[in-house]
Amino acid sequence: MSTDPYTVVRMSGTTLADWLRSRDDAALVALLRARPDLATPPPADMSVLATRVGTRASIARACEDLDTFTLAVLEALVVEGADTSPVGLATLARVLGPDVKPRPLKQAVAKLLSLALAWGDDELSVPPVTREAFGTFPGGLGRATGQTYDLSGVGEGELRVLRKLAAGPPIGDTKDASRVVPLDKAETPVQRLLARGLLLRRDPGTVELPREIAFELRGDRPLGPIQTVEPKPKTTALRQTSVDATGGGEALELVRHVENLVTSWSAEPPPVLRTGGLGVRDLRKAAKDLNVDEQRAALLIELVVGADLVANTEAAEPEWVPTTKADVWLAATAEVRWATLAHAWLELPRLPALVGRRDERDKLFNPLADEIRRAQAPRDRRWVLETLAAFPAGTSFANPSDLAALLAWRAPRRGGRQRDELVRWTVEEGTAVGVLALGAVTSAGRVLLDEGAGPAAKTLGEALPEPLDHVLVQADLTVVAPGRLEPDLADELALVADVESAGSATVYRISEGSVRRALDSGRTADDLHELFKVRSRTPVPQSLTYLVDDAARRHGRLRGGAAGSFLRCDDQVLVSEVLAHPEATRLELRRIAPTVLVSPLPLADVLDGLRSAGFAPAAEGPDGQVLDLRPGGRRTTPRQRSARKPAAPAVIADERLGEFVRLVRAGDRAAATPRGERVAVPGHLGSGPSATLSLLQQAARARRRVLVGFVDSHGTAAQRVIEPHVVGGGVLEGYDHSYGEVLRFPLHRVTSAALVDED
Template structure:
């Protein structure tokens, strides 16, 4: 049988490109020839990485090859099919082997299939739950011994044959004769039907497990993907439901920003937000703590929240949050949806405990998972495969994805599916278990086009409200932006949902008057915007509050001057040099200024006065500037994502491999070899010129711009200016080779 390197050389260029595309780690750095590629194909870490994308049945096929010791000697496809069980046809096994062959995890014809030794290391210790084979036991002897077991012995053997083949027991400490055995473990050990691994561990021989399993040697093997029970709904219904969820999400995020803008929580020493702050915020915006954790993660990922600087940092809204609040709903949703899709964290872990039994809080570093965006897209991509309006429940999705990639996700694999679908539903990317139109566009085209699709699903904004006699105002749907702003100003939200109920009170009317509204403005607002008659009680309330509003005036001042001598203050006011201070007398002995205290003191001293600054307690204040301080701690730079090689780059890499193979196979004649690291420049030039004149090919040891050493066969055309120009004999493509990168040269023998 041919070696892996020979088999790879026999593959077509298209097949090698497909291999490098499926296993990109093989191409970095570019291999010099096929022998180097074959070595990388068999590296344990690369094999394990390739197994991550294998489906359940293909992985079982690889396990069958390892169980048949295909890493030692080739095995036929028929033997693999037989080991996979009676439910598997030869054609189905052949398709699975073809997938493994495309990934170079197996090679050879169907009559001689081989795998790399690293495959055994990359698979579980007990493939298909089968232990080691016992040297003293044959298949026929195992079946005969199985028929003679008593009830207790058979129960123990069945248990070990159905799961892991090892068990822990104190009865393995010593071997006792069969006639002295007092329990099933001792009897099976004495009969040689259990293998003793150590003083507390026994192992079921593979032959006995195969005898128990019968015509399903590898247990329950699923040749085909599970078929879930799909849910069917009209796509427009899905989109409208998602639109309502999106509006609810935006309302809660807005409430979060307003709440933390007024009373920001402290940043915990370990990062994140404290439990007390979460409970206070959840009560303020009327959401449960699990939803609040997701809101906090979303707002921070979208750069709407950030930690402040200083000795006591807090979580506060950012400048970008003001722009976000002013944007249309669909654009605000798109910002949050894209942030969630790219979020390298797992909000679903919030509330769980780590290995040290510490609570995992929102925004803590323990939630960081770099592979979360990839897993999130993989889950949504499955729903995206389904027809419009059709969806699947989380457990069914978990079953399908578990079959497609059983080695992905680890112990949280099924939880990741449930968390992702729940979060996607909260965001309006998924509704009624199905992908929304906006969600599909988000996956394919990004947030800009997705925002336009969501806008089509949102209900038309209303230009009216319903004022009730009990001083409540009902908004039966989404309000126009201008009307929504006015209602939040003149009333407080009492309950929210598909219809929002506002409550008008003395405080809310006063709040509107404080912003510049007059009583006439408020009367006009309710008269023109309400579809119901304005109750007399509301008219009286507005007039009563407006009549008392503004009788007492309050202002601001950044600095004041006080002096027991009114004449001195009058002199200061009369001085032209103090006009820029904008001083104003509010009492015979008090002047105020809107400028900072330090500026006022400096200007007065420049004008010839001798003021003294005082603090809030009346004591003298030192206004000298202190030295600037900065924190020495810096945030580590995020590593840039490595772009996957393009088809053109992969084609060039395969061409490079072929050139390396030809160079390795070429017979060499006259040679210029390096004496101390590199060949003589004079000898190299002479050999290359002779080759160009005689139209002979040369073998080059060449180092490219990435520092990768390779071998090339070239037919020189010209040598000059530090460049060798030559043709590749197979492709007849002209290339340039800098002379300073040539490490060795030899003529190719005819």
């Protein structure tokens, strides 16, 4: 038996399609699960699947999930030319260098095989377009010339040039490449290297280092140092109860700020910019009203729109106005409100952290603008959070850069140029939302990631302290809430007092204006006295009693009401006649002065009603002149259609993927069926129904299975393996063994049919 640790069963010269056919169903299901783009639409046979595996876009997507070491193994295969001829594992190990041990190499190769980024056994091949995934110079190496180079006698200046190019990239810009001069006339290191043939001249301004020289200079590490294991981040173990308590405080603060934002925009909705989004002035106003910085205000604004609590009215002069969902949200408990916001943040296809920055054209990013939309933001956000959640509960990352370094090793091609910033932004926003606290994931955050908003709300509710039913009234007319209050008490207190400071204990300030606000809402002085008497654990100061009584004594002496229209007449008899008419009741007319009547109805309705009753009223304007109230032509306000959010790709269940695999194998068997037993119908059966009917009827008599291609009622092409029972009357009826059900197909929808060899 061989002692070579890389020796396995040999399978050289195998095509990708043949290698895929040799894989078992479980391996193919795992492949389709890991690379879902291969299954859309379902491949007809293994050749189609192999073609998709080797496409440029699919390989690029698959490489995004590779860690640094596995990516280096794939790059080494490209360097050794595995895209043109198979490369042995021993050769691969030699190229990777002595730091790479057999076990991690086999694990990396197994990963590449599971993703079909490579195929074979001890000799591996990769799809030809894989080379394009590593740029012009894979491994930082230039072209191979097949020559042997002698570096003896090369001066120190020339060696510095060679070492710099050997480290990669292998090309350099220089004016000395304009022409090659003899060695005895060369004046610069580059000219001497060109003269000796140690550099290749690409064009008059560029030189290239041959691959063989780079290998010699790199020594026993042809691809340079390779990090085979992920970096170990510096973490701290915290008590999960401390993490949850801190996160709970942030969650309540988030809910309070969003509630204030919704209330503020209910009274004064900000306008929508002509280009969409929210203006800088309105962002600053929101930050000032909420007493937060502009970055947090931008996050809150993005959240309320992402949670559909605020929306664009899309009117002629559009505004950002709270929706009816905001009323439902305001009536919910604190933990439910938090879960709604946290889930909206988790699925938000935008980057709020970009607000306030400028793009490459020096254009400012505004809140709610289309420019900060990023379709991959939810995926990247969940990627960061799930990495944190994979550590034991209470594990804290004190420095986000450690987390960024870990993620950079695990998926160096994911996240783009802003990858490290994305990690930091996610940590900052997650902390502000209450999903993270003290650098660790909260219990509610873990449940949100795994189970969704409902269970997360329940988990947060269990972590929060029980709401209090009392407050502490101080002699300086402040009220201290030492914790979270019961909803009804919090509502009453918010009505009669203003928040002065918030935190673990909230301080309210009672003033004449806040008392008047409570009286305006219908509360009486007795109601307020009873509130403080029953709810305060401290004696009610006399100054508060005087303040309430004094405000109540002056409240309501001058009263106002709403009126949609009025009637005036110098003849009090006519006014009384109108008021006595039965029509006055329907028009809701009432007298507020001897010569004045008012109604809540529009003036046009009142005048029409009085005219139908036999009176002859006229309309007047503010200046007393008669108005013409005849209606003009119908008008409609053009509305801007909001852009629909792109639907997230659906995750295909393993059962469905298993059916795809069975269809692929059935397609292979159908393709191998002897000629004459396969019928393809272009469009519909009108061009050749007899052959298709004959094939289906033959299969029904012989109880053989048929791979049927058809177009469903939605116009989508599909395939099913059917055992026909009835063929006739324009209908194909048969049993689908994969789904265990009887199906009926209109024959005019059948596009192809082929007998399938039995397994």
